[in-house]
Amino acid sequence: GENVEQHPSTLSVQEGDSAVIKCTYSDSASNYFPWYKQELGKRPQLIIDIRSNVGEKKDQRIAVTLNKTAKHFSLHITETQPEDSAVYFCAASIGNTDKLIFGTGTRLQVFP
C-alpha cells in the first residue's frame, strides 16, 4: 500500500543553524503535501503545505520543496530558534483523494 517515509527521526541543531527534514512517498498520484508541527503536549498544527503543481513554497523562515520525479519533498527551516523545537510530521494525500497518510515524525531540538 501507500506509505510515507520520513527522515531523520531525531535532529538536533544549534540555534541559528538550518534544519532539513525529508520525506518520500510511494504513490505517484499524490497531489497534496502538508507539514504539521506538534509541540510537546499540544495538538498538531499545519505550518505549510504544497500542491503537486508547485516546486517550492516559502513562508518566512520555513520552506517546502517538492520533487515529483523522485517522489520526495522536504521541509527547510532557516535561522532556527528554540521555539522551533517540536515533532514535525509530513503527510501525502492518498492518490487523488483527500485522505492523508502521515510520516513517522521527526523530533527537532534546537539548542540555545
Next chain:
Amino acid sequence: DVKVTQSSRYLVKRTGEKVFLECVQDMDHENMFWYRQDPGLGLRLIYFSYDVKMKEKGDIPEGYSVSREKKERFSLILESASTNQTSMYLCASRVRQGAYEQYFGPGTRLTVT
C-alpha cells in the same frame, strides 16, 4: 479560530471495558477523522466521516467503531478495550472534501490495563 475538543485528556480503562472517546468541533465542518499516534509510527487513520451518518474505514479500523449522529460530534468506540489499544487518540476535522487542511483536537491519552 477552529475549535476541536475531546472529552478527556487522560483516560485509564481496564481490558474488556467498552470505551467511548468523544470529539466535538464548533465550526460546522463536514469531515471528521480519528487517528491514533504511537511513537515511531506517526499518525494512523482509524475511521473518518464525510458527513452525518456517514463513516469510512481508515487504515487500522480493527477493534474500533464510530458514530456520527450529529454534524459536530464524532465518537470513537472501543467495544472491548485491549492493552494494544493503549495510545494517544487524536480527532481532527476539515471544512469539506477538497479543503485539505485538518484541524486537530488536543488528544486523549488512553491507557488500557
